[in-house]
Amino acid sequence: MIEVVGVTKRYGDRVAVDDVTFTVRPGMVTGFVGPNGAGKSTTMRMILGLDAPTAGETRVNGKRYADHPAPLREVGALLEAKAVHTGRSAYNHLLALALTHGIPRRRVDEVIELVGLREVARKRVGGFSLGMGQRLGVAAALLGDPHTLVLDEPVNGLDPEGVRWIRQLLRSLVADGRTVFLSSHLMSEMELTADHLVIIGKGRLIADTSMAEFTNRFSRKVVRVRAQEAGTLRDLLVGPEVSVTALDGGLLEVHGLTSGEIGQIACRNAIPLDELTPVVASLEEAFMDLTQDAVEFAVHQDGLTERTAS
Amino acid sequence: MTATLPEAQRSSAPQPLPDDIRVTQLRVMRSEWHKFWSLRSSYFTLAATLIAMIGFGGLFAAVTANRWPHMRPVEQAHFDPTAVSLRGFYLAQLVVGVLGVLIVTGEYSTGMIRSSLGAAPRRLPVLVGKAVVFAVITLVVTVVTAFVAFFLGQYLLSSQHIETTIGADGVARAVVGTALYLTVVGLMGVGLGFVVRSTAGAIASLFGILLVLPVLGEALPTDWATNIDPYLPSNAGQQLMVVHPDPAALLGPWSGFAVFCGYAAVALILGAVLLRRRDA
Numbered sequence: 001m002i003e004v005v006g007v008t009k010r011y012g013d014r015v016a017v018d019d020v021t022f023t024v025r026p027g028m029v030t031g032f033v034g035p036n037g038a039g040k041s042t043t044m045r046m047i048l049g050l051d052a053p054t055a056g057e058t059r060v061n062g063k064r065y066a067d068h069p070a071p072l073r074e075v076g077a078l079l080e081a082k083a084v085h086t087g088r089s090a091y092n093h094l095l096a097l098a099l100t101h102g103i104p105r106r107r108v109d110e111v112i113e114l115v116g117l118r119e120v121a122r123k124r125v126g127g128f129s130l131g132m133g134q135r136l137g138v139a140a141a142l143l144g145d146p147h148t149l150v151l152d153e154p155v156n157g158l159d160p161e162g163v164r165w166i167r168q169l170l171r172s173l174v175a176d177g178r179t180v181f182l183s184s185h186l187m188s189e190m191e192l193t194a195d196h197l198v199i200i201g202k203g204r205l206i207a208d209t210s211m212a213e214f215t216n217r218f219s220r221k222v223v224r225v226r227a228q229e230a231g232t233l234r235d236l237l238v239g240p241e242v243s244v245t246a247l248d249g250g251l252l253e254v255h256g257l258t259s260g261e262i263g264q265i266a267c268r269n270a271i272p273l274d275e276l277t278p279v280v281a282s283l284e285e286a287f288m289d290l291t292q293d294a295v296e297f298a299v300h301q302d303g304l305t306e307r308t309a310s
Numbered sequence: 311m312t313a314t315l316p317e318a319q320r321s322s323a324p325q326p327l328p329d330d331i332r333v334t335q336l337r338v339m340r341s342e343w344h345k346f347w348s349l350r351s352s353y354f355t356l357a358a359t360l361i362a363m364i365g366f367g368g369l370f371a372a373v374t375a376n377r378w379p380h381m382r383p384v385e386q387a388h389f390d391p392t393a394v395s396l397r398g399f400y401l402a403q404l405v406v407g408v409l410g411v412l413i414v415t416g417e418y419s420t421g422m423i424r425s426s427l428g429a430a431p432r433r434l435p436v437l438v439g440k441a442v443v444f445a446v447i448t449l450v451v452t453v454v455t456a457f458v459a460f461f462l463g464q465y466l467l468s469s470q471h472i473e474t475t476i477g478a479d480g481v482a483r484a485v486v487g488t489a490l491y492l493t494v495v496g497l498m499g500v501g502l503g504f505v506v507r508s509t510a511g512a513i514a515s516l517f518g519i520l521l522v523l524p525v526l527g528e529a530l531p532t533d534w535a536t537n538i539d540p541y542l543p544s545n546a547g548q549q550l551m552v553v554h555p556d557p558a559a560l561l562g563p564w565s566g567f568a569v570f571c572g573y574a575a576v577a578l579i580l581g582a583v584l585l586r587r588r589d590a
Contacts, residue, residue: 049431050427072428083424085349089348145326
């Protein structure tokens with residue numbers, strides 16, 4: 001379990017994270033989403049004790065990360081930037097980390113095997129591709145066989161094969177019953193993996209909700225209807241809870257009615273339908289709508305401070 | 311779901327990890343020891359130290375022996391066979407200083423420091439581990455090279471019968487003192503590495519302190535210079551390498567070295583405070 005309690009991080013005048021509170025519950029995947037620069041990485045670094053919060057605190061399994069006698073046993077982390085000395089081999093990098101905890105060498109071999117780096121384990125990390133670097137980061141995160149994993153944008157910049165690999169890995173982590181805290185600037189990534197969502201924009205918490213609830217609340221349901229007598233049908237469908245947008249070629253987009261209800265109305269009025277398609281707007285759109293406000297708000301705020309300063 | 315996953319995709323340890331897994335200072339030291347020996351640059355810099363000390367010491371001794379019959383009596387009177395054979399320290403201090411800086415700033419420039427501090431989030435053990443590992447390795451290497459340089463130098467000087475022996479007054483102290491001085495130069499580099507965090511900045515600071523300060527000190531008015539110059543870091547530290555110290559000097563060999571260690575300690579303590587306080 002990860003707790004973030006009233007955390008604020010300021011860099012000079014800039015507020016990177018603004019009084020954010022949420023909990024990453026055990027045994028599920030919590031998605032941490034927000035546009036680039038929303039404060040995701042900063043928050044994750046604060047959880048791992050790399051950055052100190054200006055206010056508030058972060059706890060991992062009830063303690064500050066640094067207060068655990070074996071931190072790698074509690075949380076494994078893959079941070080966005082490569083955190084590896086380029087002159088060292090993958091094996092030696094992992095062994096150096098393992099030695100700090102007294103983790104046996106066989107575990108180093110295991111994680112190398114697990115992420116598929118055996119052939120290049122003795123090569124210097126400087127020559128690694130982005131995908132190989134990401135695998136090495138995952139190997140380091142799994143070194144202490146931790147119950148909780150913090151992964152910052154694990155699919156960012158990966159080729160399709162790498163993305164597929166990360167997704168499979170996430171599924172296996174979940175199958176093991178681990179807690180995963182995963183950040184992304186793409187909602188589509190979360191649709192596939194996350195049980196719970198924490199959404200931030202410009203450093204502020206926007207939503208802390210289950211995936212199901214988020215889908216229910218924010219995905220707009222639209223039904224597309226095509227008919228020769230589109231005009232007549234339109235008049236029959238509109239109502240206080242229902243809006244209809246007429247498009248070209250007899251196509252209507254209907255909000256507020258299910259496809260079944262539309263079909264019945266058409267049938268009762270003997271209007272033949274050429275097409276009746278329920279369309280679920282993607283969560284990506286809902287997410288964009290949500291975070292758009294935060295972005296605009298922040299831009300406006302910046303303008304304001306500039307004006308008052310001058 | 312678990313059953314459908316291929317075995318290689320399972321992320322848990324097939325055998326559970328032992329119970330005594332936790333971070334200790336000794337283990338962080340072991341990790342730093344492994345880090346040191348798993349980089350090529352460590353071997354290059356240690357080899358460069360050897361070349362600087364033994365190669366240049368031998369070269370100076372050979373040149374001196376060759377020129378001895380042509381030297382003026384004044385020059386011959388000031389001749390110090392120990393100092394000539396150890397002269398390579400002047401170059402070696404650059405190499406050792408850079409090594410001390412690099413074991414720290416190499417982690418900052420590559421991002422490795424985030425992994426290191428993630429594994430040892432109390433942070434201080436990382437600094438202590440680096441300093442101890444560096445000091446042990448450097449001291450062993452420089453003691454050996456200082457003795458080799460000394461004996462090689464004396465062998466070359468013996469062609470003119472102007473050599474000295476390790477048993478002569480003050481000689482053993484100067485030879486061991488060279489190694490001690492070099493080690494503390496490197497430790498100062500480690501401390502400055504944690505303070506400045508960039509390779510170029512830390513190296514510039516270190517050699518500014520060691521090489522430029524004494525030159526600036528010489529430019530001071532004499533009455534100031536006599537009271538200030540002996541306390542400048544490298545002046546104080548190099549007292550330990552003087553075979554026949556001036557009894558009237560403000561700082562003797564060991565008190566001078568103690569002052570020098572004080573400067574290195576300040577750099578390390580400042581580095582420790584900043585390491586604890588700053589974001590990684």
